[in-house]
Amino acid sequence: MALRVVSFLNQFFGQIGGEEKAGVGPHAVEGAVGAARAVQEALGGAGTVVRTVICGDNYAAEHADRAITELVALVAAAKPDLLVAGPAFLAGRYGVACGALCAAVQAELKIPAVTGMHAENPGVELYRRRVYTVETGAEATRMLAEVKRLVAFGLKLARGEAVGTPAAEGYFARGVTRNVVAGAIAADRAVAMLLDKLAGRPVASEVPRPAFSPVPAPRLVKTLEGATIALVTDGGLVPRGNPDAIEALNATRYGAYSIEGKSSLDAAQYDNPHRGYDTTWVKQDPHRLVPVDVARELEQAGTIGKLHETVYSTVGVATTLAHSARMGREIAEKLKEAGVDAVILTST
């Protein structure tokens, strides 16, 4: 049975126009137009593009919620078995719209959806965990070949066929762990990997390490004498009683603790729930973790302009990357709002 397919395109690939037409709102054309004709060609007899849904890049970016709601309705009306969005290549607004629409169509209409884009399209990071996103080149120079891969993968989804690994299928890893039966025990695989490595043959780890994107190094624009410095720690300093109930490991919370009027920290008033190191010594003297005493002296001596009156603290042990990044972002926002210029983060 031929599947009903809806193709989603931006104004450019939908042949409405270039940047001057990027404000065009969502609308539908029956059948395949523009790049959707490549989708139809790739489908062959397996399916029919019954409708092409088009939205301008700026409209999708500036009215994201409304655009997606309107586009989902246009998709739903065609009663498709599959949504093919893009491919968006390296076009950022387009890629984000493709990811958002696929996610919404899957969630609200329970219809399988697939999109394609270049690894550096921001739509990849935003949606790859929820939406199958096939990797493409940066430009549309190999449009038909890439659409064929996209469509072949989409047909698998629409037919409910088993989906292989990201490497085998050419989509971006969704961060899903799936149990598989390996051909050999771990020791054999590890030795084989080592032999490959020694022989200079290609080696692929079974446990990919998380990738850390580079963080641009900010420059302190003020002199230290005029700067406000904050103290932050992931070493677990909390007031006695741990009022924010910061977890002993796998922390999802952090605390903001005032040091206003304090020239030092009284050990009797503090505690430490951190279970990743022996906290005996920092409980004896919290300055071994958070140097309020020395920082106050430097403030009074005028070496630094001001010591920020709030210390932020969490427990950094077995903390997930996602929670670390979120807490870091939240703390950084609060520090910036408070006019802090630089941070000394003490870590155990």
Next chain:
Amino acid sequence: MTPVAVMVGANRIVSAAGIIHPLGSADLSPDDEKALRRRIVEQALQALRTEVAKPTVFTGE
């Protein structure tokens, strides 16, 4: 733990006095311990006013 800090992309890293008491040492007299802490904090301040382009460990030399 400085290699971990480099790996995750922290830009200005000061090697401190150890995991169980990064800014102190129970083996020192209170005065010496505070002097040690002051040196580490001053090193951090020095790092803050040093321009870096990639994760850099400041050793104080």
